[in-house]
Amino acid sequence: MANKSKTKTFFTIFFVIIFVIVFNHFHLLNFIEKPFIAVIDWSLKPVNNVKTYFKKSKQVLTEEDKNTLEQLKQQNQVALTNIKLLNEENDELKKELNFFLENDYEHIGAIVLSRTINPLGTTLMIDKGSKNGISLDNPVVVGGGILIGRITKVEDDRSVVRLINDNSSAIGATIMNGERSIGLVEGGYGLGVRMNYIPQNEIVTPGDTIISSGLTAGIPRGLIIGNIEVVDKQPHEPFQQAVITPAADLGYINLVAVIIPKKS
């Protein structure tokens, strides 16, 4: 009798699960799901403020930090001046060549709602979706041009971003060294980012900047990914590897911009 009851319960649950999966596939449960999603998304809004608050309260600058900050400010000022000069020179050259550079991309700003629940990946949920023009594999940036990941799932009003430190993330990249070496930036369960398949004979040094190569579909060239921290070069292997420090702090992301192709 007890076994009969267990079998009945099992089959009831089995059929309800099948029913929900099939109905969800055809978006027939949206009228139930949407109120839940709206309430949960609303409750998740303060999560970033809480995280930023804790981050700020942990930050205490030492004398050494202050000196480094001052040095960086000065270096930044020099770099900005150089950029300005180069921009002016660039503008002049463009005019001379009657060159018109068309920007084929536009940005969509979005707020990070939370991390997704899956322990397998390092992903974020943002509050913009297909209604805003976002589609699969669109690159996601912070600070105007620092690549943090790609869109991996899109719904009407929200999307999931797979961060570059996710184990499934793989992005074609270029090292800003003499040879402009190319390779593949891959993540490892949120614990780090590595650049693999760098040709063995090319010179790679810690501190080199890594940018997107433009060889991965949908990701324009020139988005900053990070800097090389350590180079792992084994003489018997055809490729060398490098550990990367991402340019953005992937644990503290509040606002992002999704790069989408410009509508014609």
Add this chain to the structure above:
Amino acid sequence: MIKSVLKTFFYIFLIVTVFVLNLYFSYLLPYPFENINLVIVFLIILLSFYGTGSIVWLAFLAGILMDLYSELSFGIFTISLTISFLLVYWLYYEFFANKSIWALATMTLLEVIIFRIFYTILIIFSNTKIKATLFVYYGWEILLTTSLSFLLYFILEKTFTKFRLIK
């Protein structure tokens, strides 16, 4: 009838709240504490407290919420969580109904293990790439979730008479 409906809504509200808290935990806590599964802790404590089969339906609802906040195929969390709680409920009914703190710890341990076994099988079937380091996460989840449920039950047991052990 009305009491039963209100009770159902109350439990739905509770499971949504715990789910939101779980998202907060996974986003705010540093590694490895982000791996604590608060939903499992809550459901196991509820199972120890009431011993009702409704826990399986609550697990089903929690699974749906997890699927809505996951980039994996819809159904992976729903199936894993519901089936694992169904099995743990049967284990509770057969072996662990004495409301001992050790029974609760064993149930939590078994629940997380069964849940992750089903989850891993399903993600392999859905062609998701998995690496060996995933099992380090599972290890942390098992350890921390079991420890938290043990600790919470201990506090609750000391606080409320209803939770007192049956000697």
